[in-house]
Amino acid sequence: MLTIQNYVKANTLEEAYELNQARNSRILGGMMWLRLGNARIKTAIDLSGLGLDQIEETDRVFKIGAMCTLRQLETHTGLREFFGDTMAESVRHIVGVQFRNQATVGGSIYGRYGFSDILTLFLALDTFVELYDGGTIRLSEFVKRKKDKDLLVSVIIRKSDRKVRYESIRQTKTDFPVLTCAVVTGVVNGKETWYVSVGARPMHAALVEKEWEISKDTAEDTIAAYAKEAAACYTYGTNMRGSAAYRQHLAEVLIARAIRSILTEE
Ligand SMILES: Cc1cc2nc3c(=O)[nH]c(=O)nc-3n(C[C@H](O)[C@H](O)[C@H](O)COP(=O)(O)OP(=O)(O)OC[C@H]3O[C@@H](n4cnc5c(N)ncnc54)[C@H](O)[C@@H]3O)c2cc1C
Structure with a gap:
């Protein structure tokens, strides 16, 4: 069973990052995966007050905040116009709508799960991850890295003619x-x-x-x-x-x- 000693709703990214440096601290995404484990978490860090639940579209990129849900990927008009049905196709088999309303992009990418649909699609696209400490790097580089205590802020997909x-x-x-x-x-x-x-x-x-x-x-x-x-x-x-x-x-x-x-x- 998962146990949590302290819960902190972070006021800034810096606070979330600093708290996460302690060995038994954990960032919370949608908690769909975390809650199934037996971790003993000293400080659980909630990112939900940091405005990371938005998909921003510019002429050049889609910037997807770490707290965006898989359901947002599925229903976002701009993503659908640019990628057709592909984004929705990559998530529509993941459990069910209620689940996809909670599971986050940050948790999915940070987790680097062997079964991940999202990771598979994002890797083939022109994708970068924005890390609080590690800067913005290609997703293909991020997947090869060992898990550390950095904070995933957003996922950036460049709009290329592909x-x-x-x-x-x-x-x-x-x-x-x-x-x-x-x-x-x-x-x-x-x-x-x-x-x-x-x-x-x-x-x-x-x-x-x-x-x-x-x-x-x-x-x-x-x-x-x-x-x-x-x-x-x-x-x-x-x-x-x-x-x-x-x-x-x-x-x-x-x-x-x-x-x-x-x-x-x-
Ligand atoms: C029953 C079940 C079935 C699933 N089936 C599929 C499937 O078929 N295909 C698929 O692609 N996925 C599947 N998933 C995975 C799911 O889509 C999510 O990827 C997973 O639940 C993690 O997202 P979350 O938001 O719940 O993260 P959490 O469970 O909250 O966190 C997961 C990990 O990521 C860390 N984390 C979260 N956010 C951040 C951040 N911003 N920065 C740094 N670290 C962070 C947490 O500390 C934790 O270690 C399944 C999951 C479950 C539980």
Whole structure:
């Protein structure tokens, strides 16, 4: 059972960060994950008074505060206009609406969960995390770091002219995914570039970048070969939801499906 000795609603980010430096302090996100554990928390730090529950859109970025919920990602008009259904697709299988109204973006990204749908999608996009102490760094760098006592303030997605698809496979509705997959493509430094992120392998998502030139009329078996090449860049594991070989096969199928879907987009 989770136990909490002191509760503090932080008045400033600085206060939250300083309190979090003590060994048994914990930042609270939506507490959907934390509450299931057995942690003995000396000081629980509530960020809900710091205005981090907003999604700001500018000409260049979406800045998503750490306390935004997964439901906000799902229903935000600007995100839908820019990314189509993809953002909603990446969260809609996560338990249920009541759950998504509480689970936060900060808790999801900071947790770097091996099964994370959000992490898989955000990794493939042009995404940065804003840390209180560590500055603003690429999400792909953040996922490789060991967990520390920094405070995640926001997630920043740059608006670039890229096409994006998200796919996941679950054995039953609302279960953890067996595999998650995001594919993004656009012209980067004058070259057609494909970003593939595969998660729930069952380890956290990782990003592969390929300079492929794939035309609209590419044959199915050529697309399958590209997908096979990308899928082979990852390691896979076995757990109760699927074997490593099954996951690799799923990755090939989902990547191919996403590439094909992007190619047929008008
Ligand atoms: C039953 C269940 C099923 C789930 N299924 C899925 C799924 O299918 N797909 C999926 O992607 N996710 C899934 N999740 C994960 C969920 O979507 C959230 O990612 C998870 O609950 C963490 O978010 P939270 O807001 O609840 O964080 P909390 O539980 O409050 O915190 C999680 C951790 O993050 C730290 N933290 C929180 N906010 C910050 C911050 N701003 N800065 C630094 N540290 C911070 C906390 O101290 C804690 O260590 C599931 C979770 C549960 C409990």
